[in-house]
Amino acid sequence: MQKIIYTNNLSDAIRKLVIEFEPSSVHIITDENVKRHVLPGLGLDYNVISVNSGDSNKNIDSLSKIWSGLTEQGATRKSLAINIGGGVVTDMGGFAAATFKRGIRFINAPTTLLSAVDASVGGKTGINFNGLKNEIGVFASANAVIISTIFFSSLPQQEILSGYAEMLKHGLLSSSEEYTELLSFDITKADFESLLPLLEKSVKVKERIVDEDPYEKGLRRALNLGHTAGHAFEGLALQKGLPIPHGYAVAYGILVEMILSHTLRSFPSQELYRYAAYLKAQGYGFPDISCSDYDTLLGFMRHDKKNDTLSEINFTLLSAPGKPLIDQSASDSEIIAALDIFRDLLH
Amino acid sequence: MQKIIYTNNLSDAIRKLVIEFEPSSVHIITDENVKRHVLPGLGLDYNVISVNSGDSNKNIDSLSKIWSGLTEQGATRKSLAINIGGGVVTDMGGFAAATFKRGIRFINAPTTLLSAVDASVGGKTGINFNGLKNEIGVFASANAVIISTIFFSSLPQQEILSGYAEMLKHGLLSSSEEYTELLSFDITKADFESLLPLLEKSVKVKERIVDEDPYEKGLRRALNLGHTAGHAFEGLALQKGLPIPHGYAVAYGILVEMILSHTLRSFPSQELYRYAAYLKAQGYGFPDISCSDYDTLLGFMRHDKKNDTLSEINFTLLSAPGKPLIDQSASDSEIIAALDIFRDLLH
Numbered sequence: 001m002q003k004i005i006y007t008n009n010l011s012d013a014i015r016k017l018v019i020e021f022e023p024s025s026v027h028i029i030t031d032e033n034v035k036r037h038v039l040p041g042l043g044l045d046y047n048v049i050s051v052n053s054g055d056s057n058k059n060i061d062s063l064s065k066i067w068s069g070l071t072e073q074g075a076t077r078k079s080l081a082i083n084i085g086g087g088v089v090t091d092m093g094g095f096a097a098a099t100f101k102r103g104i105r106f107i108n109a110p111t112t113l114l115s116a117v118d119a120s121v122g123g124k125t126g127i128n129f130n131g132l133k134n135e136i137g138v139f140a141s142a143n144a145v146i147i148s149t150i151f152f153s154s155l156p157q158q159e160i161l162s163g164y165a166e167m168l169k170h171g172l173l174s175s176s177e178e179y180t181e182l183l184s185f186d187i188t189k190a191d192f193e194s195l196l197p198l199l200e201k202s203v204k205v206k207e208r209i210v211d212e213d214p215y216e217k218g219l220r221r222a223l224n225l226g227h228t229a230g231h232a233f234e235g236l237a238l239q240k241g242l243p244i245p246h247g248y249a250v251a252y253g254i255l256v257e258m259i260l261s262h263t264l265r266s267f268p269s270q271e272l273y274r275y276a277a278y279l280k281a282q283g284y285g286f287p288d289i290s291c292s293d294y295d296t297l298l299g300f301m302r303h304d305k306k307n308d309t310l311s312e313i314n315f316t317l318l319s320a321p322g323k324p325l326i327d328q329s330a331s332d333s334e335i336i337a338a339l340d341i342f343r344d345l346l347h
Numbered sequence: 348m349q350k351i352i353y354t355n356n357l358s359d360a361i362r363k364l365v366i367e368f369e370p371s372s373v374h375i376i377t378d379e380n381v382k383r384h385v386l387p388g389l390g391l392d393y394n395v396i397s398v399n400s401g402d403s404n405k406n407i408d409s410l411s412k413i414w415s416g417l418t419e420q421g422a423t424r425k426s427l428a429i430n431i432g433g434g435v436v437t438d439m440g441g442f443a444a445a446t447f448k449r450g451i452r453f454i455n456a457p458t459t460l461l462s463a464v465d466a467s468v469g470g471k472t473g474i475n476f477n478g479l480k481n482e483i484g485v486f487a488s489a490n491a492v493i494i495s496t497i498f499f500s501s502l503p504q505q506e507i508l509s510g511y512a513e514m515l516k517h518g519l520l521s522s523s524e525e526y527t528e529l530l531s532f533d534i535t536k537a538d539f540e541s542l543l544p545l546l547e548k549s550v551k552v553k554e555r556i557v558d559e560d561p562y563e564k565g566l567r568r569a570l571n572l573g574h575t576a577g578h579a580f581e582g583l584a585l586q587k588g589l590p591i592p593h594g595y596a597v598a599y600g601i602l603v604e605m606i607l608s609h610t611l612r613s614f615p616s617q618e619l620y621r622y623a624a625y626l627k628a629q630g631y632g633f634p635d636i637s638c639s640d641y642d643t644l645l646g647f648m649r650h651d652k653k654n655d656t657l658s659e660i661n662f663t664l665l666s667a668p669g670k671p672l673i674d675q676s677a678s679d680s681e682i683i684a685a686l687d688i689f690r691d692l693l694h
Contacts, residue, residue, distance in 0.1 A: 064407060064476075071477055076654055099446070102473065102484045126449065129411075130418055137449045138485055307423055 002121060003144040004207065006200060010109060011042045013146045014082060017107055021143070023080035027073055029066055029093035031057075034085045034111055038151065046082070047073040051092070055243060058088045058128050060136075066096040070104075081106040083142075086159075087119030087246065090142075091134070094125035098140035108142040111151040113163025113195075114247050117170070117202050120145050122210040122223075131239065132303055133231050139215055147203065149192045160187055161284055162247025167198065168275075169225050169254060170205040175322040178205075183278050222324040224306055225316040226254035229335075232300035233287050239296070244287065251284050255345065259338040260330050261317040268320065276345040286346040294336055301335070349468060350491040351554065353547060357456060358389045360493045361429060364454055368490070370427035374420055376413055376440035378404075381432045381458055385498065393429070394420040398439070402590060405435045405475050407483075413443040417451075424448050430489075433459040433506075434466030434593065437489075438481070441472035445487035455489040458498040460510025460542075461594050464517070464549050467492050469557040469570075478586065479650055480578050486562055494550065496539045507534055508631055509594025514545065515622075516572050516601060517552040522669040525552075530625050569671040571653055572663040573601035576682075579647035580634050586643070591634065598631050602692065606685040607677050608664040615667065623692040633693040641683055648682070 007013050018026055026046040030039065031053040039048065049069035051062040070079070083093030083106060090108045097106035108120035126137020152160065164187050171179035178201065185198065206223065213220040230246075230253025237244040255276060261267030289297070298313075306314045313335065317328040330338075354360050365373055373393040377386065378400040386395065396416035398409040417426070430440030430453060437455045444453035455467035473484020499507065511534050518526035525548065532545065553570065560567040577593075577600025584591040602623060608614030636644070645660075653661045660682065664675040677685075 060407070060411065067476055067483055071479065071482065071650075099473075099483050099485055101482065102471065102486055124449065126446075129414055132418065135418065135448065136414055136446050138446055139449055303418075 002123075002141050002207070004121065004203065005144060005146045006148070006196075007146065008148050008150050010146055010148050010150065011044060014042075014044060014107070014109065017144055017146075018080065021080050021105060023105065024076045024078040025074060026080050026082065027070055027075055028082045028084055029089060029096065030084045031086075031089050034089070037154075038084065038111060042084075049073070051089075053088070055088055055128070055246070056238070058092050060127060060129065063092060063096055063127050066093065067100060070096070070100050075100065075104065077101050077104060079104050082109060083107065083120075084109045084111060085115070086110065086112040087115040090115050090120045091125055091137070092127055094140055094142060095127060095137050098125055098138050103140070105143045107144045107146065109146045109148070112155060112159050113152055113199070114159065114166060114245075115163075116147050116149075117163055117199060118166040118206070120147070121203055121206055123214060131235065133234060141214075147199070149196055149199065152190075152192050152195070157188070157283070158245055158248075160190055161251075161282060162245035164282075165226070165247035165251035165254070165284075167202045169223075169250065170202045172254070172318060172321050173209070173222050173225060173324050174205045176320070179321045183274065186282075188282055218326065221306065221314075221326040222316050225318070225324060226250045226257055228301050228304050228306060228313060228315050229253035229256035229297075231304055232297040233289070235300040236289065236293055236296055237287065240288070242288065248284055249287075251279055252287050252342070252346070255279065256335075256338050256342050257315055257317060259341050259345075260315060260328075260334065261319070263334060263338065264328070264330060265317050265319050265325060267318050271321065272345065279346065286343075289339075289343070294339060297339065298332055298335060349470075349488050349554070351468065351550065352491060352493045353495070353543075354493065355495050355497050357493055357495050357497065358391060361389075361391060361454070361456065364491055364493075365427065368427050368452060370452065371423045371425040372421060373427050373429065374417055374422055375429045375431055376436060376443065377431045378433075378436055381436070384501075385431065385458060389431075396420070398436075400435070402435055402475070402593070403585070405439050407474060407476065410439060410443055410474050413440065414447060417443070417447050422447065422451065424451060426451050428453040429456060430454065430467075431456045431458060432462070433457065434462040437462050437467045438472055438484070439474055441487055441489060442474060442484050445472055445485050450487070452490045454491045454493065456493045456495070459502060459506050460499055460546070461506065461513060461592075462510075463494050463496075464510055464546060465513040465553070467494070468550055468553055470561060478582065480581060488561075494546070496543050496546065499537075499539050499542070504535070504630070505592055505595075507537055508598075508629060509592035511629075512573070512594035512598035512601070512631075514549045516570075516597065517549045519601070519665060519668050520556070520569050520572060520671050521552045523667070526668045530621065533629075535629055565673065568653065568661075568673040569663050572665070572671060573597045573604055575648050575651050575653055575660060575662050576600035576603035576644075578651055579644040580636070582647040583636065583640055583643055584634065587635070589635065595631055596634075598626055599634055599689070599693070602626065603685050603689050604662055604664060606688050606692075607662060607675075607681065608666070610681060610685065611675070611677060612664050612666050612672060614665050618668065619692065626693065633690075636686075636690070641686060644686065645679055645682060
């Protein structure tokens with residue numbers, strides 16, 4: 001079980017963990033934005049390794065830069081890495097730590113809602129490779145995760161929407177009540193005090209699932225809800241040179257998979273309208289796709305890690321809110337039909 | 348516990364494992380030499396990914412090539428990698444498999460004595476980085492290891508000597524009798540039928556130690572005997588552009604650490620002479636070092652993964668054959684004195 005600390009005194013929590021872990025050295029792994037805007041305010045006196053910001057830099061070059069930084073700063077097997085940043089930093093920093101000298105300890109301190117609710121918890125680490133999302137990585141749990149909302153107020157609205165999509169996903173997996181509570185929250189006017197209890201609930205949904213199935217042999221695949229289609233939207237956008245936030249892609253992916261759930265597993269149609277209306281009201285926009293992109297989208301879905309073979313595309317579907325069904329598949333024509341409906345619903 | 352199969356019918360053993368594992372696809376990972384000289388004789392009809400041969404290619408470029416190959420050949424999470432080759436192939440192929448889509452299954456089929464007795468068993472995978480040996484990697488056990496002696500008769504003498512050094516190490520860790528039996532074996536006239544029982548005994552020494560301590564928290568460090576000094580010889584030789592076989596470096600490293608054991612832990616002096624005489628008689632030669640290399644050698648030892656801090660250099664020493672002592676340290680001047688004696692004994 002991962003140690004998850006909820007606090008708004010991040011520096012203090014980090015200092016306490018450093019005392020507890022007695023590392024031979026401490027290395028903050030972060031990105032240029034966080035280094036410039038967040039680190040100075042934390043007043044921590046440790047080594048810093050910084051990579052360029054953004055998902056397009058979650059690659060082997062940045063990974064090599066982190067490994068080199070650890071070597072140059074004299075890290076040993078008893079050292080401690082502290083990943084401070086969004087999902088790119090926690091995923092890549094976690095992978096760098098898990099593979100440096102065959103694994104050193106690391107702490108995640110997410111600075112975005114998305115990484116707090118998703119990336120920083122549950123042990124998935126990795127990088128993109130050859131244009132495929134998280135193609136390379138390992139399962140390695142952070143020795144501790146420190147969740148704090150202090151950074152959220154300075155995040156652009158887009159980042160908040162992005163993270164909230166994963167909270168909607170957790171709500172959908174958990175129960176109709178939790179999901180409905182989330183849909184009644186107006187994040188365009190977010191007050192981070194009132195978001196905190198929702199966030200804790202949301203992280204606990206993920207914790208519960210990951211503890212039962214850490215290596216994704218079964219139940220954990222439920223967390224992939226929205227991600228088969230979502231990763232395809234994300235990959236396509238990247239290919240077009242117009243990247244979209246991960247959470248937006250997931251928000252869209254959830255809708256596509258809700259439509260498939262309706263067609264194939266009797267998911268109630270009114271939920272499609274309720275969800276699409278929420279996305280529109282909150283300003284998630286819609287992805288720039290046309291029929292000519294369908295082949296590319298299907299290609300990305302087919303290469304998704306979640307598929308056991310290349311002949312079937314694996315989805316998590318729902319028979320109702322709170323009732324996920326893992327290891328579902330859909331044919332190309334069913335997916336294409338869902339993409340058509342998706343475009344109608346959002347445009 | 349790893350499944351270790353001893354057989355001289357490699358193709359048959361591989362085919363049986365493929366039937367047992369039911370992978371979605373099979374990918375042989377190998378090097379150019381093995382691809383040209385060994386694969387055709389095996390008659391296996393699987394995907395092949397081949398990298399350039401040699402330790403200097405155990406790097407991030409070759410690793411990327413393997414990852415790309417797996418992607419291009421359509422590998423999924425249910426695929427199986429089969430590493431056929433020496434330690435470079437089993438270490439790097441194992442790391443590639445352990446990190447591809449956060450880990451796919453893999454089998455090691457070592458083709459050299461060195462990889463049979465050492466690299467293929469025990470779950471250490473990785474690559475060299477920034478000139479440092481195995482700086483990046485993970486612990487990941489092969490799902491099966493197939494040990495066979497069929498390839499050894501075509502190996503150059505140098506490869507046999509290199510592998511035998513690790514057998515000497517296992518003998519030294521195990522008992523005075525096992526060690527003495529190894530010293531009475533003339534590998535320059537090696538008959539691979541009679542080597543086989545010694546090899547099985549040797550692999551079992553490693554298995555026993557690894558099963559007790561898979562993540563090298565304690566006892567397993569005994570297997571580092573000869574490797575702190577050995578890696579330094581290897582690193583220095585690589586830096587000079589005159590690489591030496593890993594096993595030669597270990598053979599030399601064992602002697603340096605025997606000398607330290609004598610100076611610091613009363614290891615009997617006659618064992619130093621007996622061991623040095625064996626190395627000379629079998630043709631291990633001696634490393635090209637002078638006093639002016641000592642600083643570089645100490646630098647390599649200081650950066651070894653086995654050190655918890657940079658201020659101390661960690662060794663496995665011996666109070667006698669069969670009696671290892673882990674987590675020992677020595678000062679720079681003690682190491683320098685040992686290097687002087689080492690040169691006297693071997694030259």
